[in-house]
Amino acid sequence: MNNRQKTALILLGHGSHISPNTAGVVWDAVDNLRHMGIADEITGAFWKEQPHFRTVLSSISATDITLVPLFTAQGYFTQTVIPTEMNLNGQITNQGEKIIRYAQPPVYHLKIQQIVQARVDDAIRQYQLMPSDVGIAIIGHSTRKNASSRQSTEYQAGILQQKGIYGSVITAFLDDDPPIISIYERIDQPTIIAIPLFLAMGSHTTIDVPEAMLLPPNCNYAYVNNKQVIYTPAIGDNNDLTDLICDLARDVGAPLYNPHPPKSAWDYFPRGGWEAFQTRLMHDKSLIIGDLFITIDGVRVVDDDQATTIITSPAMLRKLIRENPFRPLMTAKGLPKGWFAPASSVDEVCAIIETVYPALISHLFVDENYQTTPINQTIRRQTGIYRQLVNLDTTMMHIITDEICGDCIRQPTWHNHRASPIACDEACNWWLSHALEKVEN
Ligand code: SF4
Known part of the structure; x- marks a missing residue:
């Protein structure tokens, strides 16, 4: 027996x-790390999407867990939101028999400096520029809620400044001062190289920052306010991310394995709740979970006998069900049809379900001991905008919950105490975000 x-x-x-794309860059890294087999269970977790920071640990059966935050600032999310949501009390947290290691974000890692430098060098080479004619703007997110959120952006700018070869190097922020539009007043040089210090080409880097810079849509090169503007890719668009993650995990003592190829494309998934689910599947032979029809031979959408696309990898399945159109709530009803994911073992069946509905398996077939978090507790825990929901009255709560959760395959057990067909232990970010929208309107 292996102990x-x-x-x-x-x-x-x-x-x-x-x-x-925002979570996409994280899922790409998860796929790469699963190919390397460096831990028994590998997954992602998010503030805005499923699985959430709050619930992801319920999907993990391992007892030595390492969390690597892929944020480009050491600030509000890494110091407040994640520790609060995941009950962390420092770099090492013991929760029952589990040890949870919390790594540093990549912001100060040497590889980030190298990627930023490569963005500058590539732009200078491609457009045949003189460094002294160039003003560099490092653009960060930051937030006024946490004074240290801006420091990593200033740190990267400082490193470029010290080289003393560029016309100017400044910082600007999406959600802090100085604002992005100020780069046109603060840079005297004829050319601006703007580097978004974000890990993904998501909505901030493809919509919010370019708009604030007055760039035409989908444009990474333009003349704006009589200046030549070069807008580089985000810094996470790079294979170096995988090595960086391993370094950060090892720095907090993660006992990573040496890379070795997986036996199956569906290896190294979270395994929480798998045993009970597999016992049930072996007994019943087929199950319907949400929109999925599941047998021991594979998974497809219910009432979809015409499936023509055969799924061969988690990335292929995730892209198909998540991106076109984008489904930010993975447990929303109405999965795209037309595919079949064959499985050669019950473990593969579980990994397929985990890809479609992350962190859901441990919430299936629950009993009366299922723990839920009352909504007032969830709201009181919030440190940001969702705190405003504290004044939501009971009638509004019913209306909002019926509307939002009515489109989800789960039952809001935290609200109505019903656990069938699939339980939900607490209000998710989709609920909080839409409830706030409705209250504000
Ligand atoms: S039931 Fe409601 S709160 Fe739970 S995941 Fe679905 S939408 Fe979110």
Whole structure:
């Protein structure tokens, strides 16, 4: 019998309700790391999307867990939101028999400096520029809620400034001062190289920052306010991310395995709740979970006998069900049809379900001991805008919950105490975000 402690690696990202790319860069890294087999269970978790920071640990069966936050600032999310949502009390947290290691975000890692430098060098080479004619703007997100959120952007700008070869190097922020539009007043040089210090080409880097810079849509080169503007890719668009994640995990003592190829494309998934699910599947032979029809031979959408696309990898399945159109709530009703994911084992069946509905398996077939978090507790825990929901009255709560959760395959057990067909233990970010929208309107 193998008594080795099982390990898990969870990459934490922001996610988005608008663009699939924000979480997409995290899922790409998860896929790469699963190919390397460096931990027994590997997954992602998000603030905006499922699985959420709050619930992802319920999907993990391993006891030695390492969290790597993929944020480009050491600030509000890494110091407040994640520790609050995941009950962390420092770099090492013991929760029952589990040890949870919380890595540093990549902001100060040497590889980030190298990527930023490569963005500058590539632009200078491509457009045959003189460094002294160039003003560099490092653009960060930051937030007024946390004074240290801006420091990583200033740190990267400082490194370029010290080289003393560029016309100027400044910072600007999406959600802090100085604002992005100010780069045109503050840079005297004829050319601006703007580098978004974000890990993904998500909605901030493809919509919000270009708009604030007055760039035409889908344009990374333009003349604006009589200046030549070169807008570089985000810094996470790079294979170096995988090595960087391994370095950060090892820095907090993660016992990563040496890379070795997986036996199946569906290896190294979270395994929480798998045993009970597999026992049920072997007994019943087929199950319907949400929109999925599941047998031991594979998974497809219910009432979809015409499936023509055969799924061969998690990335292929995720892209098909998530991106076109973008489904920010993975458990929303109405999965795209036309595909079949064959499985050669019950483990593969579970990994397919985990890809479609992340962190859901441990919430299936629950009993009366199922723990839920009352909504007032969820709202009181909030440190940002969702705190405004504290004044939501009971009638509004019913209306909002019926409307939002009515489109989801889960039952809001935290609200109506019903656990069938699929339980939900607490209000998700989709609920909080839409409830706030309705209250504000
Ligand atoms: S039931 Fe409601 S709160 Fe739970 S995941 Fe679905 S939409 Fe979110």
